[in-house]
Amino acid sequence: MSASPPHSLLLKNPNRHLLRNPNNATTTGFNAFPLNYSSRPNKRISITCSTAQVQDRPATTSQSQDRLFNFAAGPATLPENVLKKAESELYNWHGCGMSVMEMSHRGGATTQFAAIPLNLCKPDDPVDYIVTGSWGDKAFKEATKYCKPTVIWSGKSEKYTQIPSFDLFEQNLNAKYLHICANETIHGVEFKTYPTPKNENGILIADMSSNFCSKPVDVTKFGVIYAGAQKNVGPSGVTIVIIRKDLIGNAQEITPVMLDYKIHAENNSLYNTPPCYGIYMCGLVFDDLLAQGGLAAIEKKNIKKAQILYDTIDQSNGFYRCTVEKSVRSLMNVPFTLEKSELEAEFIKEAAKEKMVQLKGHRSVGGIRASIYNAMPLAGVEKLVAFMNDFQARHA
Incomplete structure (x- = not known):
């Protein structure tokens, strides 16, 4: 072609x-x-958030001086107080530790x-x-x-x-x-x-x-x-x-x-x-991708993250197992199981306490799945493998 x-x-x-x-x-x-x-389709997920109530902003009746009056048919103007509330919650929604845009939609x-x-x-x-x-x-x-x-x-x-x-x-x-x-x-x-x-x-x-x-x-x-x-x-x-x-x-x-x-x-x-x-x-x-050096640079980072995670699994003497053939293992999604499958729920629970969430495998296959897309920093993967080594030491 x-x-x-x-x-x-x-x-x-x-x-x-x-x-x-x-x-x-x-x-x-x-x-x-x-x-x-x-x-x-949409599916509800459960995320533990702060119990602190977010103070509702009173509705505004006048326009801020730095805002235009938008008479467009659509996308149309939005309530100013709604925009400001969204702005305040964008980075960390209700104390969940993640943006609402990062939650499962x-x-x-x-x-x-x-x-x-x-x-x-x-x-x-x-x-x-x-x-x-x-x-x-x-x-x-x-x-x-x-x-x-x-x-x-x-x-x-x-x-x-x-x-x-x-x-x-x-x-x-x-x-x-x-x-x-x-x-x-x-x-x-x-x-x-x-x-x-x-x-x-x-x-x-x-x-x-x-x-x-x-x-x-x-x-x-x-x-x-x-x-x-x-x-x-x-x-x-x-x-x-x-x-x-x-x-x-x-x-x-x-x-x-x-x-x-x-x-x-x-x-x-x-x-x-x-x-x-x-x-x-x-x-x-x-x-942001361009600022990091483009896709070639991104690939190198992704290879490094995946390698340390797969190495931790492969060097665990069977405590953790990834059955995917090594030549086609994903750099983005790393599924694995525990030899003692009864420990998987505890693994997920303890990881959440360490601020590592959404590690439960897909409902159709179970186990554990760590998705390590571009924006997952190396520090996140390093924290996960440290936790995996500690968990194995305590449960082997």
């Missing part, structure tokens, strides 16, 4: 240059537009599971899916409604712990596309290299929701890259889609207007009101 047409980046982002060239290579012809898809890229086949296929078109975990499986099942997908390989029988040699994939030579999930958040399996579609006109599509902007990626290898922002880029509610321009404009007639890539491209992704604040936060994160 060296002669691939340029791509469009569907995201409103004032810092286009970062994603125009995510691998520090020379690429041209990229545009930046906003796209706001958010569809994973279940907003992600799931809508793209339908948008991709609707935009790229006819109802009878064959497509291939490699299923390396739960999210790849969900994407495949959604595609069955809009085209003729085939799972050419699944890691389910091995409990999603490996990715075989690409030569073992029996691809359909007529498949319109080959779909992968680049990093499986639940099972901790990550593609380190990427397969090539055997159909010379086929394209590679990747769900990069949980490792987007964690390392350099050559976007010219892909027809579509999509990612929910809420892992490495910003708060939930924003989904990024990078699509090759010649693939836009072929949606099925049944495609809802808000899922048609052509509508978003033609309207600068402003066909409807985008999630403005979420996009603003993404822009700030991109600035």
Whole structure:
């Protein structure tokens, strides 16, 4: 695909240059537009917060001198007292130790599971899916409604712990596309290299929701890259889609207007009101990534964090276990279990007392999961491994 047409980046982002060239290579012809898809269902979570009551601010009846009178139809003006309260709670919501934007909202890229086949296929078109975990499986099942997908390989029988040699994939030579999930958040399996579609006109599509902007990626290898922002880029509610321009404009007639890539491209992704604040936060994160030295520098930091955590697991003499094959272990999500599974609840409880939270594994697999995305500092991982060593010493 060296002669691939340029791509469009569907995201409103004032810092286009970062994603125009995510691998520090020379690429041209990229545009930046906003796209706001958010569809994973909400789920309540329990966070222990301070019992101190936050003083409600009285409603204001006049406008501060540094504020304009905004008569826009939308996004419209918000109550000044509400904005000031949000400002005061932004960093540490009610004493929880985290921002409300960092709490679980279940907003992600799931809508793209339908948008991709609707935009790229006819109802009878064959497509291939490699299923390396739960999210790849969900994407495949959604595609069955809009085209003729085939799972050419699944890691389910091995409990999603490996990715075989690409030569073992029996691809359909007529498949319109080959779909992968680049990093499986639940099972901790990550593609380190990427397969090539055997159909010379086929394209590679990747769900990069949980490792987007964690390392350099050559976007010219892909027809579509999509990612929910809420892992490495910003708060939930924003989904990024990078699509090759010649693939836009072929949606099925049944495609809802808000899922048609052509509508978003033609309207600068402003066909409807985008999630403005979420996009603003993404822009700030991109600035921060650039200030750290770009994606190559970020990858080095992520490798170091993951290495000390995996080393602690592997050197625990079986007290901690990670069953994922070492060659495809995720740099973003590290799932592990305790040899004495009855201790896992105590592990999570004691870790929370040490201000380390959200370590419980996904409900479908149990165990422990440490997600160590870009913004997790090295100090956080070092504190976790120190706690793991201490916990093992007390319970071995």
